[in-house]
Amino acid sequence: GESVGLHLPTLSVQEGDNSIINCAYSNSASDYFIWYKQESGKGPQFIIDIRSNMDKRQGQRVTVLLNKTVKHLSLQIAATQPGDSAVYFCAENTPNGANSKLTFGKGITLSVRP
């Protein structure tokens, strides 16, 4: 079946280093992808998105890369800070007429060491 998954359940990085969080998706028809950040006790927060006609998009300290050939999505966080500690998960949008579906991955915990 279709699935959105993350390769690693946890990621520990040193403060100041760059972080790379990976996501695999299996539906080649997906046309839009989103990265969310969820801090403890809060709802998921939009970080950055990318459409399938792009392979890279940059935000403030974050970059999303999309490789449609291998159905892989990654989130890069530059100069990781303690405030970046959270669960991160990707979501893919699969078009279906007016009823497009957003499927979420399980999430990966990013832990920033001081």
Add this chain to the structure above:
Amino acid sequence: DADVTQTPRNRITKTGKRIMLECSQTKGHDRMYWYRQDPGLGLQLIYYSFDVKDINKGEISDGYSVSRQAQAKFSLSLESAIPNQTALYFCATSEGGLGTQYFGPGTRLLVL
């Protein structure tokens, strides 16, 4: 002020009780969603609504019902709560088409 609000934020109830979780949004979005999140798992879609007259079942709708009272309000009911409905519940909204979903702060529900 938060764009998507949920009440209550925390709730403890007993098996068999009926409870309602409420969601309000000021984003002006037509689409609203209810999800549950269990520890270590992703978000599972319970119900969604594309406008006031449109209600659709999600992946795990059994045991739940919803009401879209207005464009800005979407409530989730557990008719007869059971312990395996203990979870974190999120409401979300989006615009039509390729719309990023914006989430509320969540309601933590414990069913004893």
